[in-house]
Amino acid sequence: MTEQRLTRQLQFVRELDRLKGVLRRTSLIDRSRRENSAEHSWHLATMALALGEYAPAGTDLARAIELLLVHDVVEIDADDTFAFDVAGNADKAARETAAADRLFGLLPEDLGRQFRARWNEFEAGTTKEARFANALDRFQALVQNDAAGDGGTWFAHGVTRDAVLRRMAPIETGAPGLWPAVLDAIARAAAAGHLRDETVPATSG
C-alpha cells in the first residue's frame, strides 16, 4: 500500500522533469536561448523571497511560493501559451484542465487534490497569495525584457505599449510596491522604440 503510494509519487516526480523542456517566449537576459518553464518557476519562487515586502499586508509568502512552484506544471501537457497570442489563449483553459486531470491524477488522491487546489487558486486569482504570485509572474517577464536592453520579446513580436500595460495591470494590486518600477520600465522601452505605439497613425503626412 505504502509502496504503491510512493510508486505514484515517483512517477509524478519523473514527469515533472519534462517541464524543463517546455519553452517560453521570453529569453534569458543574455539572450543566449529561450527560457523554460521549470527554471522560470524557480526564478519566481526565489523572487517571492527577495521581494516579499511588496506583497499586500497579510500575504502568506510560503503559500505564494507553493502556488508559484505548481502554477506551470500543466504546461507539461498543454505547452506554454504566449501571453500576446489571441488564438492560443482561446482554448488554453480546456487544454490546461485536461493536463491538470492527467498530471495531478498521477499522484495519490489526497496529494493530487492538494496540487490541484494550488493550481486552481493561482488560476482563480482571488486570494492575496494568488494575486502576488501572478504579479511576480508578469513582473519577471518585464524584468527580463527590460534587462535585455533590446526590447526582448516585446520588440521581437511587435507588442504595443498598451498591450504591455494591460498585461502588467495585475501588478498594481498584486504587488503595489512594484508598480512604479513597472511604469518606469515601460516608459524606458517606449522611449527606446522597443514598444509599438498604437496612438501613432499607421499612415501619416
Added chain:
Amino acid sequence: MTEQRLTRQLQFVRELDRLKGVLRRTSLIDRSRRENSAEHSWHLATMALALGEYAPAGTDLARAIELLLVHDVVEIDADDTFAFDVAGNADKAARETAAADRLFGLLPEDLGRQFRARWNEFEAGTTKEARFANALDRFQALVQNDAAGDGGTWFAHGVTRDAVLRRMAPIETGAPGLWPAVLDAIARAAAAGHLRDETVPATSG
C-alpha cells in the same frame, strides 16, 4: 531610500537569471541535454511538496523549500562541482563562500542576511529542514540516473556502487521513508552493470 532598496533587489533578481546557465553533470531524464541548477532547484522544491510526508516528523516544509530555492545560488559565481570530483571538492568551500559574499551582498543588508542564513543552514546540515533538503538533492540525482535507463552519469563517469551508497547515505536520516527506494535503485543499477563494483578484483584467474 526605498527606491535604492528596490534597485538592489532588482539587481539580485537579474543576477539570479544566470543560474539558468550553470550546468550540472546530471542530464534530463530524456538525456537530451544536461540539467541546469535553476531548473534543478525548482524540481527539488516541488519534490518537497510531493514527498513531504517522508521527512522526519516535525520538519517545517516551508523552510525546507526556502533552503532548496537558495541552496545553489552561489553556483552563479562558483559553478557546479560534480559530487564525485575529488579535486574540485577540495576548494569548493572557499569558492562558494566568496560567491555568497558577493551575491547575497547585492541585496539590502537585512535581506542579504536572510538569504545567507538559509544557505548556511543548508550547508551546515544540522537542522531537520536542512537534512531533508539535502536528502532530496541527492535523491533527485538518483531518480534521474535510475529513470534514464542507461545508468546516466553514474555509468558515464564509471562511478562505483560504494561511492553512490556513500553519496546517498544522508537520505537514510534526512528522508528515512525514501531509503528503501534508494537501495532498490542502487541494486537495479548494479544488476544492470551501470555501477562499477569495487569488490571485483581488477585481475582474476
